[in-house]
Amino acid sequence: MTASAAPIASKLSALLAARVVPVLRYTDAATAAYAAEVAVAAGCTTLELTWTIPGVTDLVRALRDKHGASLLLGVGTVLDESQAREALVAGADFLVSPALATDIVDMAHAAGALCLLGAFTPTEVLAARRAGVDVVKVFPADTGGPKHLAALKSVYPDTIFCPTGGITQENMGTYFAAGAGLVGIGSNLYDKAAFAARDTAALVAQITRTREAAHG
Numbered sequence: 381m382t383a384s385a386a387p388i389a390s391k392l393s394a395l396l397a398a399r400v401v402p403v404l405r406y407t408d409a410a411t412a413a414y415a416a417e418v419a420v421a422a423g424c425t426t427l428e429l430t431w432t433i434p435g436v437t438d439l440v441r442a443l444r445d446k447h448g449a450s451l452l453l454g455v456g457t458v459l460d461e462s463q464a465r466e467a468l469v470a471g472a473d474f475l476v477s478p479a480l481a482t483d484i485v486d487m488a489h490a491a492g493a494l495c496l497l498g499a500f501t502p503t504e505v506l507a508a509r510r511a512g513v514d515v516v517k518v519f520p521a522d523t524g525g526p527k528h529l530a531a532l533k534s535v536y537p538d539t540i541f542c543p544t545g546g547i548t549q550e551n552m553g554t555y556f557a558a559g560a561g562l563v564g565i566g567s568n569l570y571d572k573a574a575f576a577a578r579d580t581a582a583l584v585a586q587i588t589r590t591r592e593a594a595h596g
């Protein structure tokens with residue numbers, strides 16, 4: 381495993397400090413690479429690259445080579461041990477699954493990486509906690525909204541929640557108020573017209589505003 385030697389605790393601190401995790405889900409690697417560079421230019425210190433990006437592990441390596449250990453790189457939509465292993469070998473700092481893929485938690489930790497598993501119900505959150513996850517990804521967040529998150533937080537106050545799915549710059553404050561430790565933003569992070577036009581300056585300005593809003 382080639383995950384950075386930084387201890388898991390410091391990676392968790394860095395993830396929480398970021399507040400917003402850009403979730404890059406694209407069907408081609410070049411578009412994902414562009415989205416990653418825009419996010420970094422806007423000051424994002426962490427990125428989640430979904431397994432659905434062709435050659436995602438090559439992209440992880442390329443971003444690591446270019447930006448070093450200070451950029452916290454996660455691989456998302458990890459569904460099984462084989463994907464987890466490849467992501468960790470590529471140097472992922474964290475793994476994210478949309479579901480209770482409890483078999484990848486110990487693998488991540490053994491490689492010095494964090495693990496975020498998806499859960500939606502109180503029973504699923506309990507299973508995620510028992511598996512030792514670092515953060516529970518409440519997915520899909522907008523199905524239950526901030527009230528659902530607040531209800532989960534009320535019974536699991538020491539769990540770090542990362543609602544993901546339908547989060548926007550406009551609504552993320554309601555999730556933080558409901559107890560989110562951080563949020564994942566995918567399709568709403570980039571203005572679609574600006575992204576299509578590859579208007580980097582506009583995108584950087586927009587994402588900078590989102591980051592600043594997340595820090596209150």
Ligand SMILES: O=C[C@H](O)COP(=O)(O)O
Nearest residue numbers: 403545546547565566567
């Ligand atoms: O894995 C998470 C989702 O792809 C992100 O959802 P979103 O695009 O609604 O933010």
